[in-house]
Amino acid sequence: MSGEVHRTIQSETDASRAVLETTIYAQQAGFDEAPSRMIATSVSELVRNILKYAGSGEIRLRRVKKIGGSGIEIEAIDHGPGIPDCEAAMQDHFSSSGTLGLGLPAVKRMMDEFSLVSSVGEGTRVTARKWI
Amino acid sequence: MSNSENNYSNRLETAESLYADTPAVAIQVSRDVVVASIQVDLEQHVMARFQQDLLQRIHASGASGAILDLSGLDTIDCEEFTALRKIITMTAIMGAECVLVGLRPGVVSSLIEAGADVDGLRAAINLDAAYAMLQPEPEAEPPDAPDKAVEASVTEQENAQSAVDILPWEEP
Numbered sequence: 001m002s003g004e005v006h007r008t009i010q011s012e013t014d015a016s017r018a019v020l021e022t023t024i025y026a027q028q029a030g031f032d033e034a035p036s037r038m039i040a041t042s043v044s045e046l047v048r049n050i051l052k053y054a055g056s057g058e059i060r061l062r063r064v065k066k067i068g069g070s071g072i073e074i075e076a077i078d079h080g081p082g083i084p085d086c087e088a089a090m091q092d093h094f095s096s097s098g099t100l101g102l103g104l105p106a107v108k109r110m111m112d113e114f115s116l117v118s119s120v121g122e123g124t125r126v127t128a129r130k131w132i
Numbered sequence: 133m134s135n136s137e138n139n140y141s142n143r144l145e146t147a148e149s150l151y152a153d154t155p156a157v158a159i160q161v162s163r164d165v166v167v168a169s170i171q172v173d174l175e176q177h178v179m180a181r182f183q184q185d186l187l188q189r190i191h192a193s194g195a196s197g198a199i200l201d202l203s204g205l206d207t208i209d210c211e212e213f214t215a216l217r218k219i220i221t222m223t224a225i226m227g228a229e230c231v232l233v234g235l236r237p238g239v240v241s242s243l244i245e246a247g248a249d250v251d252g253l254r255a256a257i258n259l260d261a262a263y264a265m266l267q268p269e270p271e272a273e274p275p276d277a278p279d280k281a282v283e284a285s286v287t288e289q290e291n292a293q294s295a296v297d298i299l300p301w302e303e304p
Contacts, residue, residue, distance in 0.1 A: 044209035
């Protein structure tokens with residue numbers, strides 16, 4: 001399976017589908033039950049942020065390799081308002097939309113590698129990897 | 133009918149039509165406990181409807197406890213978890229204790245890894261164990277039926293046992 005998966009996220013239905021697809025993708029990549037759910041839960045947080053803050057965006061899943069292992073990379077891209085203060089967004093309980101902003105720190109904890117790039121007015125890109 | 137009652141029933145109708153297209157969570161009352169089995173994705177509207185339905189059933193039945201069966205959920209993200217916790221707190225304030233059952237291994241490890249606040253949540257391995265937690269004492273029987281009381285405590289023990297025996301022992 002070479003397949004990189006790109007999914008446009010515009011509605012709750014797209015979001016649910018992307019989460020489900022992620023579980024299957026992770027299992028096919030060789031992840032066990034528990035880590036597959038963690039990857040899927042991470043995607044769930046990311047698509048939720050896309051819908052809540054940007055309205056629409058994209059999720060990309062790909063398999064990655066390094067010396068001594070393989071894994072999955074998930075990427076969440078949107079062209080929304082961007083995050084003015086990335087450091088604050090990575091704090092637990094920070095949120096600018098009124099709900100508990102647990103999403104991003106949770107993703108960071110569930111995945112092995114995490115990066116957040118955002119510029120105001122241009123959008124946000126979250127990349128996270130998990131190794132088997 | 134007074135004017136305020138009229139307003140209330142109007143509001144109820146509006147609320148019902150508001151959720152007409154929203155999938156409902158199956159809720160039933162059994163042995164003084166409200167049992168809700170969540171088998172659908174917990175998107176925002178579903179959660180809002182579930183909250184309303186559950187609290188109304190507890191109120192109407194006067195149940196002393198609620199069991200939330202979460203075995204149908206593949207993932208629970210932070211927002212869903214926060215909403216669930218809110219509903220659990222609401223049931224507690226109504227006087228009904230809430231026990232979770234059926235959480236899947238992957239869901240549990242995700243929640244803990246993600247750093248979800250699980251303090252004060254009660255969970256049981258299955259429905260029987262959940263009932264045993266909510267109703268630790270067998271119901272008081274009238275003094276002229278002692279046999280039944282004995283029977284009830286035996287069932288209680290069986291319940292407690294099934295909560296412990298997760299896996300059958302196999303000889304190596």
